[in-house]
Amino acid sequence: MSNLRLINETNASSVASVSVTDVFTSDFDIYKVELLRPDLNTGTGTWLDIRLVNTSGSVISSSSYDYASLVMNSNAGFGEDRSTSATFMRGLRYSSNSSADGGGMVIYVFNPTNTSSYTFLLQQSSSFSTAESKMVSTKMIGVLKSTTGIGGINFYHTNNFDDVNIKIYGLRVDS
Amino acid sequence: MQLHNSSVSVNSEYPKIRFYENGVEESASVYQFAYDYRESTGSGGESISTASDNLRIAYSTSNPATYVANSYSYLYNLGNSSKYSFQTVQIAQMGTGAYFREVFGGGVLPQASLVNGIKVYVASGTFSANLKLYGVKQI
Numbered sequence: 180m181s182n183l184r185l186i187n188e189t190n191a192s193s194v195a196s197v198s199v200t201d202v203f204t205s206d207f208d209i210y211k212v213e214l215l216r217p218d219l220n221t222g223t224g225t226w227l228d229i230r231l232v233n234t235s236g237s238v239i240s241s242s243s244y245d246y247a248s249l250v251m252n253s254n255a256g257f258g259e260d261r262s263t264s265a266t267f268m269r270g271l272r273y274s275s276n277s278s279a280d281g282g283g284m285v286i287y288v289f290n291p292t293n294t295s296s297y298t299f300l301l302q303q304s305s306s307f308s309t310a311e312s313k314m315v316s317t318k319m320i321g322v323l324k325s326t327t328g329i330g331g332i333n334f335y336h337t338n339n340f341d342d343v344n345i346k347i348y349g350l351r352v353d354s
Numbered sequence: 355m356q357l358h359n360s361s362v363s364v365n366s367e368y369p370k371i372r373f374y375e376n377g378v379e380e381s382a383s384v385y386q387f388a389y390d391y392r393e394s395t396g397s398g399g400e401s402i403s404t405a406s407d408n409l410r411i412a413y414s415t416s417n418p419a420t421y422v423a424n425s426y427s428y429l430y431n432l433g434n435s436s437k438y439s440f441q442t443v444q445i446a447q448m449g450t451g452a453y454f455r456e457v458f459g460g461g462v463l464p465q466a467s468l469v470n471g472i473k474v475y476v477a478s479g480t481f482s483a484n485l486k487l488y489g490v491k492q493i
Contacts, residue, residue, distance in 0.1 A: 181488075215430065216437060251388035251459045254404045279466040282440045283430030305430070305440040305460030307386075313404065314386040316442060316460030 183211060183348040192342045199345055200236045200331035203291035207349030210288040212332055217281040217306075218342040219273045224311065225337055228267040229286070231298060231323050232331035239323065244268050246321035248302075253314040268321035270334065271304040278341065282306030291329035298323045355472070356486040357411050360423040364479035366450070368415070368423065370408040373432070373439055373463050374471030380463060383407045387441075389459030393449050401459075409441050409461035411474070414450060421448030425457075432469035439463040 184207075191197040203210055217227055231239050247261035248269040260269055271284045284304035290296040302319040323329065334343070360369050373380050383405040391413065392398040401410075412423035425445040431437035441461040449455030463469070474485060 216434070249390055251390055251400070251402070253386035253388045253402050253462075255402070257388070257390060257400050279436060279438050280464065281437065282462070283428065283442070285428055285442065303428075303442045303444070303458065303460070305442045305462060307438050307440070307462050307464050314388060314460065314462040314464070316388045318390070318458050 182351045182353070184351050185346060185348050187347045189345040190343070191340055193339055195337070195339050196333060196335035197340065197343060197345065198232050198238060198331055198333040199347060200232050202347050203288065203330050205292050207351070208290055208293070209350040210291065211348040211350060212286040212288060213346040214271065214284040214286070214334060215344040215346065216342060217271060217273065217340065218278045219281070219336055219338060219340055224308075225273055227270045227273055227334055227336045229270045229300070229302070229321070230267050230333040230335065231291070231329045232333050234292070234328040234330035236330070238333045239325070239327070240266050242266055243324050244321060245324060246319055248317050248319035251316040251318070254312065268300060268302070269317065269319050270302065271306050272308055272315035272317065273306060273336070277309045280307035280309050288332070294326050294328050297326065298329045355411070355427045355429060356488070357423065357425045358484040358486070360412055360481060360483035361419055361421070362415075362476055362479055362481045363419070366414040367476045367479050367481070368410070368412040369474055369476055369481050369483060370410055372408050372473045372475070373469040374473065375465070375467040375469055377470060379473055380465070381407055384465065385409055385461060385463055387459065387461035389443070389457050391455055391457040394454040395451070410457070411443060412445055412447060413455065413457055415448050423447035435468040436466050438466060439469045
């Protein structure tokens with residue numbers, strides 16, 4: 180049997196931001212988050228980004244994130260995208276309103292509810308930028324530099340999501 | 355999709371994948387990818403293409419029978435005829451020399467089509483590997 184335990188599935192449409200709350204608990208130390216079929220409204224060269232949600236359900240948008248993302252383009256040189264004291268962590272590249280080219284992203288979240296530890300993320304994504312005629316893959320490490328208990332995750336974009344599907348799993352450890 | 359202990363019979367060869375769209379192998383140079391590789395010698399680089407006829411699940415090695423490759427890929431939207439089909443991949447293997455290489459990145463078949471099969475192949479020689487394909491099913 181798989182050690183993945185599906186905790187939540189969320190579908191959203193016609194929103195600029197989607198939060199999945201009350202999904203990280205003391206039941207698991209590591210969570211896997213899948214963002215599937217992102218269909219964004221518009222915005223050439225834009226990003227779908229990531230924030231965390233505290234256990235009270237509030238999105239954390241303070242300058243408390245550090246991240247470093249390697250941006251891998253299929254048509255040109257790679258780039259580094261990094262920031263300290265950012266208000267978000269970098270997510271998936273997007274730049275057209277085609278419903279076909281959205282791609283996918285997998286995130287691992289470590290220790291979200293442990294109030295003795297910061298919350299760390301690993302992220303990997305692949306998407307297609309129709310407007311720029313290229314595929315973009317990212318590999319990101321990120322941290323919320325706070326011991327605040329984290330209960331969920333937020334995805335947002337400057338324009339609306341036409342559609343998105345999010346699945347969150349806990350990684351079960353058999354003892 | 356998991357590739358475990360892959361080895362090839364000829365030098366500079368490696369397993370790669372193509373997709374089947376409604377049972378028809380897509381072998382044209384329509385795939386795009388961007389992979390980053392780093393080696394234990396300190397060297398590394400970028401491997402990119404906007405017109406490839408395959409996606410990578412391993413890279414070449416100079417001692418093919420001994421130096422195995424291991425990787426896992428997430429494959430997105432394959433069964434969805436209205437979406438492009440995407441890959442993200444991570445590879446750990448021995449490279450073209452007696453040193454370690456890691457690779458990560460992604461690829462895409464930028465065509466909205468129903469992908470119902472995957473071909474794993476080498477362009478020359480043969481390969482051996484343990485391949486596992488998992489679905490993440492909601493229960």
